[in-house]
Amino acid sequence: MIHSLRHTTITASVRTFLLLGFFLILGTPTATAQQKITLEDIWGGAFRTERMEVLRSMADGQHYTVLNQDRDQGTSAIDKYAYQTQELVGTLLKSDAAAGIPKFSSYRFSEDETKVLLATEVEPVFRRSRLGIYYVYDLEAKTLVKISENKIQEPTLSPAGDKVGFVWENNLYYLDLTSQELTQVTSDGERNRIINGVTDWVYEEEFAFVRAFEWNSDGTRLAFLRFDESEVPEFSMDVYGDDLYPFPYNFKYPKAGEANADVSLHLYDLASARTSPVDLGNPHYIPRLEWMHHKDHLSVQAINRHQNDLKLLKVNAADGSVTTLLEEKDAAYVDITDNLTFLEDDRFIWTSEKDGFNHIYLHGQDGKQQIQLTSGPWEVTSYYGYDPKRKRIFYQSTEQGSIVRDVYSITVKGKGKKRLTQGAGTHSASFSADFSYFIDAFSSVETPPMYTLHKASDGSLVKELLNNNSLKEKLANYEFSPKEFSTLEVNGNSLNMYMIKPVDFDPNKEYPLFLYQYSGPGSQSVSNRWYASNDYWHELLVSEGYIVACVDGRGTGLKGRDFKKVTQKELGKYEVEDQIEAARLLSERAYIDADRTGIWGWSYGGFMSSNCILKGNEVFEMAIAVAPVTSWRFYDTIYTERYMQTPQENPSGYDDNSPIFFADQLKGKYLLVHGSADDNVHVQNTMRMIEALVQANKPFDWAIYPDKNHGIYGGNTRLHLYNKMTKFVLENL
Structure with missing residues (x-):
């Protein structure tokens, strides 16, 4: 994608809220002499705002965890806090060189939160892809397993947390954490030719995902994409570096009108160790995979080269059959999003522009539209997720005007819409796992970023968490003009x-x-x-x-x-x-x-x-x-x-x-x-x-x-x- 500097996407499945903290600080002119901004101020970070740390909601919805780094001690820790009080209630894990627990830069829990995946020595590949050394720590047994001696990509725990899938050198593997047995799922991976389980450059950049494999609900199958980029033209960039001679960096890059990778879907059965290809009818792109609640049912989004004919397909892994749940066509193009959510009974929530504006729809198990949940001459700009207990959907929209954002909820029947945020500007929400609470990140041209905790039921304020008032006061000494x-x-x-x-x-x-x-x-x-x-x-x-x-x-x-x-x-x-x-x-x-x-x-x-x-x-x-x-x-x-x-x-x-x-x-x-x-x-x-x-x-x-x-x-x-x-x-x- 041709990028401006913009947004972080929050998906419903990962309750991670990254609050970006590099913003302009706007002061109010005063009668006293004011100093002018300098470029050294801007790029030296003189006006950085205070920001919330990255936090992850725990499964109970009442607590969240934060990665806290102690640079002086050279340690990292996963600390647990209560939403209601914002108080530290315990440390779940702390790096400890003596105990063999390395300093880690990120973490991810298993579904039952008994194990945690730790990342170390991480290095970037492209915009979203990373290589690193990863470990799995068992919080109950107090044991640590190093997944591989090699730098790997996209390690992902199975639903039971007993296995971890990953990609190394374009091949898909999984490690049994109990037996320590390593299984190689694919063997034909080769740089600039065959990729298994992660995406190629153009998928990563334009469809915005890297991991191209998914565990089913009971961890008995892996669905993965295979990219054959043999016919994709190669691009070469000279790297000048510090050595005597520069060197070329070559990678596959399909320019407009040229060959794309041949992408295919495969299912791997762990019990039989057999891989089966899935016939999707030769779609040009496969931009999304997501298992449904049923362990044998996989949803696949497939789209043609013009990207104006999108099919949501249901794959039955037991017999390999494929049915079309939904097909969406547009005279121009159909956007690919992460807004698909399957309810407990495998009805699903979907967003579409088919009425002229982006809105939320509920579809039945058979794919037929049941109800349009939102409507009007405004856009749903973020879909936050579905609360199965209260049967409510949470989203962000431009209902109050195209240059502002507010957070709303609505029932799965399209009734009882509630505006959960107040104040003209941009509101963005991070919800707890059970949708009891959300943190509102708010800013406007008049108000620097501030973060407040609210009840998700009605948006009522629980507590102010952080503001930048002191910085705003400091910047009153600078010459700024309002937008x-x-x-x-x-x-x-x-x-x-x-x-x-x-x-x-x-x-x-x-x-x-x-x-x-x-x-x-x-x-x-x-x-x-x-x-x-x-x-x-x-x-x-x-x-x-x-x-x-x-x-x-x-x-x-x-x-x-x-x-x-x-x-x-x-x-x-x-x-x-x-x-x-x-x-x-x-x-x-x-x-x-x-x-x-x-x-x-x-x-x-x-x-x-x-x-x-x-x-x-x-x-x-x-x-x-x-x-x-x-x-x-x-x-x-x-x-x-x-x-x-x-x-x-x-x-x-x-x-x-x-x-x-x-x-x-x-x-x-x-x-x-x-x-x-x-x-x-x-x-x-x-x-x-x-x-x-x-x-x-x-x-x-x-x-x-x-x-x-x-x-x-x-x-x-x-x-x-x-x-x-x-x-x-x-x-x-």
């Missing part, structure tokens, strides 16, 4: 917008305008929440006399299916038209200098800013593009073809919106930035853009950051990048 939310009528649509004006704004003066946007399908940049790191930088520019604005144009999310999917087969057409027109309309305002208009963006936003300064060369005088796509022909199959189909089917959609083909239209100042080790949006995009500009004899500025990925960070990298961008803005706008 002003409004809408802008552009090309027949009412678009969400925010604008930031200088503290000493004078409507009789003229100010240069600097637009920021991302604009990717379904994204949102204009929202009422506390500020992210780029907003720090925007405030710095505002203090230098600029006006910064952001407009979410057509193709962005949370305003209905049609608004989001209007860009189908034409990425970069309507979004660019909207940014150009928005800049033109804003430049008509008396306080905007129409001759000084700039735009910038990262990733998809860099694709946009590049197109804007070329196709809107009479409107924009300057643009910055960081890690941009410059031709969708260079990007991966799953993301690109979802919106564009293949280049063979839609060549004009690809080329008519590629900035490479309009390099000769450059008039203003243009800065290109990329990381040379970007495995996502390859530096090839920027190199091809550079060549087009050179051949058009157009002056421009550029920077390549060696061995940096799509995020372009590490050490002083971000500080250097933002120094460069700041200098470029000040000199050219």
